[in-house]
């Protein structure tokens with residue numbers, strides 16, 4: 001039977017309706033008349049997937065046949081957001097589907113609201129991975145994203161008495177119509193055991209691993225559609241299952257729990273995402289997760305994407321694996337094990353291949369976020385990999401000693417294996433030694449990587465270090481999230497910007513056009529109204545009209561300084577209630593927070609409690625609640641970001657200089673016409689350089705000034721004593737005013753600010769509130785404000801993740817579009 005190419009269903013209302021009803025009846029197995037909203041949503045998702053599947057399958061075939069170089073993106077996190085809207089956008093099916101559903105008496109936006117977003121990430125790193133794979137598909141670059149199909153994603157955040165309470169994220173409970181499981185392609189992953197020397201059939205002494213237990217990795221494929229280009233790449237997420245799910249003998253012996261113990265034990269590996277986004281807990285299960293998805297991915301690519309007779313010496317011509325931070329770095333010894341132990345390749349040849357197959361992106365500057373794994377744990381879980389890491393390190397240190405004879409301190413500093421505070425493997429060092437390239441995610445970050453985090457390595461391999469400033473996908477974060485603005489841009493400069501964001505520059509002249517500025521303000525007002533409707537329905541939060549929307553949304557972390565934002569609010573409030581300032585001179589503001597704290601991060605949770613306590617008090621205070629409102633919708637995620645960002649006037653990017661690697665929220669706000677108040681940190685520096693000092697509200701110490709102050713010694717209590725405004729704000733916080741008179745409730749936060757303040761919030765406070773006064777001044781002239789906001793949009797096309805991908809392709813991956 002000559003089977004031709006797979007064809008997608010007809011792009012017509014009738015064609016769609018036929019496909020949808022067939023899926024509803026035969027796929028979901030319900031009648032239209034009895035279908036629940038979830039039934040309708042699942043059937044719709046499946047139907048849209050059919051339209052994509054044709055290109056997906058054909059794309060996979062051509063990719064394999066063409067033998068082109070593929071980008072393998074290895075990431076422990078993907079913060080994808082809802083899929084339906086993006087799939088409708090990519091396929092151009094939106095209007096057909098809306099009309100088709102209408103004819104069935106179904107409302108498309110009702111079904112879109114039914115989708116649970118896959119929260120398979122913590123924050124910046126996970127969302128960046130999602131933006132990157134979207135851009136690679138839109139740029140027609142063959143890419144496979146590899147990761148973990150966590151059964152439970154990032155926890156659902158609720159507030160109880162103002163305190164964060166985590167709920168499990170059972171995102172799969174209502175079905176998962178976007179995934180395609182392939183149990184037949186399961187991969188066995190080994191763990192534990194020992195290693196031994198042996199002599200193989202041709203008399204060569206070799207080492208081998210004798211693992212003691214194993215699990216199965218089952219791949220679930222997700223489609224990653226390109227925008228209007230017919231390309232559909234693959235995101236392959238691995239789920240752990242027991243090799244031997246059920247032990248009947250044990251069951252028959254009546255020990256039912258024991259009979260399924262292997263199953264539960266195995267499943268634990270992909271059970272839940274670790275909710276930390278900066279301080280690794282060093283749990284063995286986390287290492288199991290990392291090795292699990294890496295081992296599945298490498299074997300999957302080598303055995304299923306390459307011809308059976310492929311010579312692995314040529315592997316670098318077919319794949320480049322990007323290591324998304326240190327989380328997948330165990331892939332380096334795993335590839336060496338596959339090449340040397342299984343494929344009997346010579347060590348040096350295998351090492352040469354390995355060094356061409358990996359590149360490493362670092363996403364942090366916090367020393368505590370750089371993962372190190374105790375050799376004791378590695379010896380227990382991955383004994384052969386530890387041996388290989390030692391051998392890699394020996395070879396590397398031999399080189400270093402030759403290059404710097406007698407400089408034993410340098411060799412000790414650069415060793416992948418450290419003995420202090422315990423014997424452990426520094427994964428960032430392993431990634432740097434093995435990677436063809438090492439990059440930071442913003443100019444300042446990459447410079448600090450060279451100068452402060454990996455100075456010995458950048459001195460030894462200057463050409464290995466580079467920078468690729470982050471970006472965001474304009475499809476989701478402008479075209480999809482901000483339809484009101486999209487329409488205005490399309491009417492003004494056409495639609496080309498969606499895949500060529502530099503074209504936003506064509507908006508520059510319209511910043512001088514009063515009529516365009518007025519329409520821009522209408523767009524912002526409409527987005528605020530839409531947000532207000534959502535927040536009252538979602539959280540019972542009432543957004544006052546006509547307020548400056550001052551938005552700070554990101555993970556809760558002390559270096560991001562949500563506490564300093566709170567001090568600004570407290571200071572303004574204190575001055576009003578104390579009569580220090582005339583309320584009539586105050587710019588009415590609503591401060592919107594969105595932030596999850598890692599469950600074990602105490603000070604972050606104290607800050608959330610403080611923000612909610614202040615919010616409640618301000619809401620009840622007749623003297624101020626028409627002027628100052630604090631809104632803290634719970635469970636900040638991609639879906640809420642899509643509604644919040646287009647409505648914002650002011651974007652808070654106030655981290656301590658030298659701490660935020662890049663930030664990507666900052667880019668999304670600028671591209672949606674918000675002004676940024678920020679420090680010279682991460683990508684803020686590049687945003688300010690592009691939009692111009694007049695259109696960016698800069699404040700605070702620069703990174704060198706921070707380093708200088710820390711070197712000189714910093715005493716936050718002295719700053720508190722010397723700044724009356726700051727003193728009154730902190731005293732009010734400590735007074736019990738926000739906690740029914742309970743003066744102890746705020747102690748942890750107040751004491752930390754006064755006697756620790758690791759991220760210098762008090763030191764930057766004065767500069768910050770002066771900058772905020774400038775914001776009030778600027779906002780007093782809405783037309784001037786709009787002009788600056790429009791210039792921000794026109795000048796930030798650079799921050800497209802398409803541009804980031806082009807840089808990776810040219811300077812790191814040396815791969816190209818099909």
Ligand SMILES: CCc1ccc([C@H](C)CC(=O)N[C@@H]2O[C@H](CO)[C@@H](O)[C@H](O)[C@H]2O)cc1
Pocket residue numbers: 122123124125126128276277278279280281325363364369371441470660661662663664682
């Ligand atoms: C092991 C615990 C852990 C988990 C996640 C991470 C991530 C690297 C943290 C993260 O998301 N970093 C953010 O990455 C973004 C994308 O590059 C940057 O824009 C942010 O500045 C950076 O904080 C570190 C440590």
